[in-house]
Amino acid sequence: MRTNILKRNLWITFFVLPGLLLVAVFIILPLFLSMFNSLYHWDGLVRTRFVGVQNFINIFFNFPYNERFFNAIKHNIIWFVLTMVFQNCTGLVFGYLLSKKIWGHTLYRRIFFIPAIFSIVAVGFLWTLYLNPQFGIINKTLKSLGLQQFALPWLGDTRLATPTIIAVNIWRWLGFPTLVFLAGINSIPESSLEAAYLDGAGETSIFFRIVIPLIVPSITIITILTLIGSLNVFEQVYVMEGVAGGPFYSTDTLGTLFYRTAFGAVDTGRPEIGIGSAIGVVIYILTFLASAIAAILLRKREVEQ
Amino acid sequence: MIFDLRYKEINTSGKIIYIVFEIILIAYAILIILPLINMFISSFKSSREIFLTPYSLPETLRIENYINVWGTGRFGRYFFNSVIVTGISISLTLLFGSMAAFGIARYRYKLSMLIFLIFLSGIMLPLKAAIIPLFLLLKKLGLLNTLLSLILVYTAMSLPSTVFILSGFMRGLPWDLDDAARIDGCNDFQIYWRIILPLTRQALVIVTIYNAIPVWNDFFFPLVFIQNDHLKTLPLGMTVFFGQYQTDWGLLFSALSIAIVPMIVLYILLSKQFVQGLTAGAIK
Numbered sequence: 289m290r291t292n293i294l295k296r297n298l299w300i301t302f303f304v305l306p307g308l309l310l311v312a313v314f315i316i317l318p319l320f321l322s323m324f325n326s327l328y329h330w331d332g333l334v335r336t337r338f339v340g341v342q343n344f345i346n347i348f349f350n351f352p353y354n355e356r357f358f359n360a361i362k363h364n365i366i367w368f369v370l371t372m373v374f375q376n377c378t379g380l381v382f383g384y385l386l387s388k389k390i391w392g393h394t395l396y397r398r399i400f401f402i403p404a405i406f407s408i409v410a411v412g413f414l415w416t417l418y419l420n421p422q423f424g425i426i427n428k429t430l431k432s433l434g435l436q437q438f439a440l441p442w443l444g445d446t447r448l449a450t451p452t453i454i455a456v457n458i459w460r461w462l463g464f465p466t467l468v469f470l471a472g473i474n475s476i477p478e479s480s481l482e483a484a485y486l487d488g489a490g491e492t493s494i495f496f497r498i499v500i501p502l503i504v505p506s507i508t509i510i511t512i513l514t515l516i517g518s519l520n521v522f523e524q525v526y527v528m529e530g531v532a533g534g535p536f537y538s539t540d541t542l543g544t545l546f547y548r549t550a551f552g553a554v555d556t557g558r559p560e561i562g563i564g565s566a567i568g569v570v571i572y573i574l575t576f577l578a579s580a581i582a583a584i585l586l587r588k589r590e591v592e593q
Numbered sequence: 594m595i596f597d598l599r600y601k602e603i604n605t606s607g608k609i610i611y612i613v614f615e616i617i618l619i620a621y622a623i624l625i626i627l628p629l630i631n632m633f634i635s636s637f638k639s640s641r642e643i644f645l646t647p648y649s650l651p652e653t654l655r656i657e658n659y660i661n662v663w664g665t666g667r668f669g670r671y672f673f674n675s676v677i678v679t680g681i682s683i684s685l686t687l688l689f690g691s692m693a694a695f696g697i698a699r700y701r702y703k704l705s706m707l708i709f710l711i712f713l714s715g716i717m718l719p720l721k722a723a724i725i726p727l728f729l730l731l732k733k734l735g736l737l738n739t740l741l742s743l744i745l746v747y748t749a750m751s752l753p754s755t756v757f758i759l760s761g762f763m764r765g766l767p768w769d770l771d772d773a774a775r776i777d778g779c780n781d782f783q784i785y786w787r788i789i790l791p792l793t794r795q796a797l798v799i800v801t802i803y804n805a806i807p808v809w810n811d812f813f814f815p816l817v818f819i820q821n822d823h824l825k826t827l828p829l830g831m832t833v834f835f836g837q838y839q840t841d842w843g844l845l846f847s848a849l850s851i852a853i854v855p856m857i858v859l860y861i862l863l864s865k866q867f868v869q870g871l872t873a874g875a876i877k
Contacts, residue, residue: 296700299781303696304708307689307752314727314749315715321726333729382621385614389597392618398864399622402629405860405867407810409828410852413835414632417845425631425647459624464875467868471876491607509875520719523812527832543721550725551817561725568722575719 319572326565333561343566353563359537360545363450367541368518370451375458376510379465384495386466387473397470401463408460412527415456419443443528446538453539457524465510472506473499508582515578519571522547542571633854635846643842658847662834666844668851670823671830678740678826679809682747686804687797689748690755695785697756698763699771709760715753720746721813728817742818743826747811751804758803758873762796763789802863802870827852 329339346353382400386393403411418424419442427439442452476499484494500507522543525533531548533540550564600611635643636658637651663669693712697705720727727746728737736742766789774784790797812828819825825833831848838844860867 296781297702300696300700300702303692303781303785307693307756308708308711310689310745310749311712311715311752313730314746315718315720315723315753316711318720318723318726318730319718321730322723325726333732382618385618390611390618391600391615396618396622399625401864401868401871402625402857402860404871405806405856406853407812407828409810409812409831410849413831413845414628414849414853417842417849418628423644423842428647462621464872467872468875471872506875513875516719520721522721526816527812546722547724565725568725571719571722575722576717579717 322565322568322572325561326569328562330559330561332559335561339562343562344570346563347566347570356537356540356545357542357567360533360540360542363533363539363541364518364521366450367454367521368515370454371458371514371518372511374455375462376465376514378458379462379510380469380507382462382466383469383473384499386470397467400466403460404463406460408457408523409527411456411460412453412524415459416443416528419452444535446535449529449535449539453524453528456528468506468510469503472503476502511582512579515582516575519575519578542567546571629853629857632846633850635842636850638843638846640840640842643846655843658843659851662844662847662851666834666838666848667822667830668827668834668848671825671827672851674740674824674830675809675827678743678747679805682744682751682808683801683805685744685748686751686755687801690752690800691759691790691793691797692785693752693756694759694763695789698760699785699789709756712753712756715749716757720750724813724817731818737818738821738824740824743814746814746818747808751808754803754874755800758800759793759796762793766792798866799870799873802866803873806867806871 325335326343327338327340328335329337329342347357348354382396386397390396418426421427421439421441421444426442430436430439440448443449480498480502481494484498489497520543521541525539525541525544526547529535529539531544533544546564546567549560549567552559598611600608603611631647634650635647637654637656639655642649642651693708697709697712731737731742736745770788770792771784774788779787810828811826812832815826815829816832819829822830822833831852834848835845838848
C-alpha cells in the first residue's frame with residue numbers, strides 16, 4: 289500500500305513538475321524579483337543599495353519622473369475610455385444585430401474578426417503608410433473628394449496622435465467584443481425574450497431592459513480585458529510613434545515609459561532599473577486592482593438586476 | 594426564431610432603421626477588406642506607381658518586390674525563426690501543459706488545488722511588466738540572443754491558460770477509463786498518452802490557436818532578448834526592415850503582405866477554430 293502511494297506520488301511529480309518549474313522560474317520568480325528590485329538603487333545593471341520606497345516617491349512626486357509618469361498614465365486612461373466608448377459599444381450593437389440574423393450576418397461575423405489575427409506590428413505599419421500626411425491614401429482620398437481641410441497630419445499632431453492610434457487598434461480588435469457579445473446574447477434563454485415580446489415591449493426597451501442585464505457576464509469580461517489591455521499598451525505606440533511616444537510625448541503610455549526607463553531612456557540616455565522596476569510594479573498593482581474593482585462592481589450589478 | 598429580424602415583416606420606420614444598420618455593417622466590412630486589398634495590390638507596384646496612381650492596378654506585376662523582401666530583406670530568415678520559435682514553444686506547451694493538467698485532474702490528492710492555483714496565478718500577471726528581472730535572469734543563464742530564450746518564456750507564458758482549459762476538460766472525462774486501463778495493465782503514462790490525450794483532441798486545437806497566435810505575433814520579448822539580426826522573428830524583423838527601406842513603399846507593402854496574407858489564408862481555411870481559439874478565454 290505504501291509503495292503504491294509513493295509510486296502514485298512519483299507519477300504525479302513526473303506529470304506536473306516540468307510545467308510547474310517553467311512557470312515558477314519564468315513567471316512567478318520575475319514578479320517577486322521585480323518588487324525586490326524596485327526597492328533598490330541601481331547603477332546600470334548592478335544593484336547597489338537599499339532605498340526603500342524612494343523609487344516610488346520619485347515617480348509620484350519628484351520631477352522629471354512624476355511629470356512623465358502622470359503624462360503616460362493619462363494616455364492609458366484615454367485608451368481605456370475611448371476603447372470602451374467606441375470599440376465596445378459598437379461591438380455590443382454589432383453583436384446584437386448579428387444575433388438578430390440581419391441580412392449577411394454570417395459573412396459580417398467572419399469579416400469583422402479578420403484583423404484580430406494580425407500582429408500589432410503589421411497593422412501598425414500598414415496604417416502608418418495609409419496615414420502618411422503626403423503619400424498616404426487616406427489624405428489623398430480626402431483631397432480628391434475636395435475635403436482638404438480634413439487631410440490632417442494624423443500621427444504628427446499632438447492632439448490627434450493618440451486618438452488615431454486608438455482608432456487603428458479598434459480597427460484591429462472590434463471583431464473580438466462583437467463575437468463575445470454575440471455569444472452572450474445567443475445564450476439568453478428564449479423564454480425571457482418571448483415573454484417581453486408578448487407583453488408588447490419594443491426593440492429598444494428589450495435591448496436595454498432584457499438583453500443588457502442578461503449579458504452582464506460578457507460585459508464584465510470585456511471591461512476587464514479592455515482595462516488590462518489599456519494598462520499594457522506598448523506595441524501600438526512603439527510601432528506608430530516610436531519608443532519616446534512622440535510627438536512630444538503626446539502618445540507616451542506606461543508601457544513605453546517603462547521600456548525607456550528600463551532599457552535606456554531616450555531623454556536621459558541610460559537605463560534606470562530601480563525606477564523602471566517601480567513602474568513595472570505599479571503596472572502590476574493597477575492591473576490587479578482595476579480587474580478586482582471592475583469584477584466586484586459588475587458582480588454587484590448582476591445581483592441587483 | 595421569432596426574434597430574428599426579417600425585413601418583410603417589419604413596419605416602415607423599422608425598415609428604415611434596418612437599412613441604416615445594414616449600410617453601417619456593409620461600410621465596416623468594406624473598411625476592413627479594402628485596406629487589405631489595397632495592400633496586396635500595392636505590393637506588386639513600384640513606389641512611383643503607389644504615389645501617383647494609388648487606386649489603380651499595377652502596370653506590371655513586380656514579383657521582384659517579394660524576391661527582394663524575402664532574400665535581401667531577410668524575411669526568409671525571419672519567417673523561418675518565427676516558425677521554429679512558435680513550433681517548438683507550442684509543442685512544449687501542449688506536452689507539458691497536458692501532462693500537468695493530467696497530473697492535476699486525474700488524481701485525487703490534497704495538493705492538486707494548490708498546484709492548480711500556482712498555474713492559474715500566471716494567467717493574471719502581465720509578464721511584460723516583469724521584463725527587467727526576466728532579462729537579467731536570461732543574461733545570467735547566458736541565454737540572451739538565443740531562440741531558446743524566447744522558447745522558454747513563450748512556453749511558460751502559454752502554460753497557465755493551457756493547464757486551465759485542459760484540466761477543466763479532463764475533469765469531465767469518466768474515471769472508469771483510467772480504472773479499465775489499469776486493469777488491462779497500462780501504466781500511468783500509457784493512460785495519459787493513449788487514453789486521455791486522444792480524447793482531449795478538440796480542446797488541444799483550441800489551446801494551440803489560443804497560444805500560437807499571440808506567440809507568432811509577439812514583438813516585445815524578441816525586442817528585449819534578441820540583438821543578432823540573424824535570430825530575429827518576423828514582427829521584430831519587420832521593424833528593422835521598415836527602418837531600412839522607409840522610402841520604398843512597394844517593398845514595404847510586399848513585406849506587410851508576407852506577414853498578413855498567409856494569416857488570411859489560414860483564417861479562411863480554419864475560421865471556426867480561429868474564432869473558438871481566440872475567444873476561448875472570454876466565451877464559455
